[in-house]
Amino acid sequence: MISKRCKYAIKAILYIARHQDQKRPIFSTEIAEKESIPKKFLEGILRDLRNHSILISQRGRNGGYTLHRPTSEINLIEIIRIMDGPIALQPCVSLKYYAPCEECISEKDCVIRKVFIQVRDTTLDIFKNATIERLTSDYGEGNTAE
Amino acid sequence: MISKRCKYAIKAILYIARHQDQKRPIFSTEIAEKESIPKKFLEGILRDLRNHSILISQRGRNGGYTLHRPTSEINLIEIIRIMDGPIALQPCVSLKYYAPCEECISEKDCVIRKVFIQVRDTTLDIFKNATIERLTSDYGEGNTAE
DNA sequence: TAATATTATATCAAGTTAGTAGGATTAATA
DNA sequence: TATTAATCCTACTAACTTGATATAATATTA
Numbered sequence: 282m283i284s285k286r287c288k289y290a291i292k293a294i295l296y297i298a299r300h301q302d303q304k305r306p307i308f309s310t311e312i313a314e315k316e317s318i319p320k321k322f323l324e325g326i327l328r329d330l331r332n333h334s335i336l337i338s339q340r341g342r343n344g345g346y347t348l349h350r351p352t353s354e355i356n357l358i359e360i361i362r363i364m365d366g367p368i369a370l371q372p373c374v375s376l377k378y379y380a381p382c383e384e385c386i387s388e389k390d391c392v393i394r395k396v397f398i399q400v401r402d403t404t405l406d407i408f409k410n411a412t413i414e415r416l417t418s419d420y421g422e423g424n425t426a427e
Numbered sequence: 428m429i430s431k432r433c434k435y436a437i438k439a440i441l442y443i444a445r446h447q448d449q450k451r452p453i454f455s456t457e458i459a460e461k462e463s464i465p466k467k468f469l470e471g472i473l474r475d476l477r478n479h480s481i482l483i484s485q486r487g488r489n490g491g492y493t494l495h496r497p498t499s500e501i502n503l504i505e506i507i508r509i510m511d512g513p514i515a516l517q518p519c520v521s522l523k524y525y526a527p528c529e530e531c532i533s534e535k536d537c538v539i540r541k542v543f544i545q546v547r548d549t550t551l552d553i554f555k556n557a558t559i560e561r562l563t564s565d566y567g568e569g570n571t572a573e
Numbered sequence: 574t575a576a577t578a579t580t581a582t583a584t585c586a587a588g589t590t591a592g593t594a595g596g597a598t599t600a601a602t603a
Numbered sequence: 604t605a606t607t608a609a610t611c612c613t614a615c616t617a618a619c620t621t622g623a624t625a626t627a628a629t630a631t632t633a
Contacts, residue, residue: 282513282515282517282518288528289530291539292530292539295539316530357539370428371428384438384462384463384464392441392563393434393437393438393557396553396554396557397429400549400550400553400554403546403549403553404546404549407542407546408542408546411539411542416538416539417538
């Protein structure tokens with residue numbers, strides 16, 4: 282399962298993306314209220330996203346958050362990795378967080394490893410294509426009301 | 428990530444499958460030693476698999492475990508579900524363990540839900556095809572030694 | 574009846590998750 | 604310059620999960 286932290290992160294980014302035309306930073310308070318996310322919890326998430334160059338933060342009065350990059354250059358893979366770590370179902374098949382399985386003698390001969398590699402690759406492919414741009418444009422389909 | 432419990436379960440079933448031609452139940456001790464699984468921990472796993480009709484257990488002297496069904500009728504999906512619960516990355520897209528997401532207002536309009544459904548379906552498909560029969564036959568490829 | 578297997582229940586340490594609390598820092602504005 | 608309103612930072616916590624271990628009961632058979 283994806284953690285709530287991660288899902289909140291995705292929702293927050295989508296919210297900022299949908300409101301960035303207003304040319305002003307978005308407050309954490311606003312996101313928290315509109316997306317039903319505990320405010321203090323959200324603040325930590327937003328800071329984390331800023332530290333990973335997904336968001337830019339502006340401090341002080343009238344501060345808030347804006348996207349650090351165009352929506353076409355932010356995808357779900359990156360967000361999930363920042364928030365939850367490995368996407369792979371086994372340490373030995375993780376690309377970004379590789380670790381050998383303790384109890385395995387030969388990785389090459391491990392039959393289940395091949396299956397987990399398949400799952401990793403298809404999952405990665407789907408999440409890579411799920412950019413914020415695509416997600417927000419889908420959002421509009423048959424749904425003009427905010 | 429798949430839990431160790433689940434991975435141990437898969438390894439244990441594969442071990443039993445590879446040795447079932449001996450027409451005798453396989454001891455938990457033997458599996459534990461050969462697959463480097465803590466014995467007591469493994470016992471709990473094997474009991475769980477028996478309770479879910481994956482294994483048959485025989486008590487007493489010369490007891491042990493055998494498969495409850497042909498290897499073609501046991502796949503990774505079933506094992507993962509027994510051990511770890513939902514495969515889906517969000518409660519709202521789980522087929523066997525569905526639950527609405529607390530903070531979501533409209534499931535239909537949730538853009539990320541669609542992505543998680545895609546991931547679920549491809550993952551399910553791969554694990555469904557990964558039967559014990561296929562896994563054990565792959566095992567033999569270019570590797571005759573036990 | 575002794576040996577050997579599974580079964581059952583309880584316990585536990587460490588780590589993770591989903592928060593909360595309280596204040597420090599920064600910047601615009603009245 | 605004082606106030607206000609935003610982000611930033613650190614620490615803490617309750618509940619849950621994971622990966623085991625311990626002890627003993629029960630069943631089978633040589």
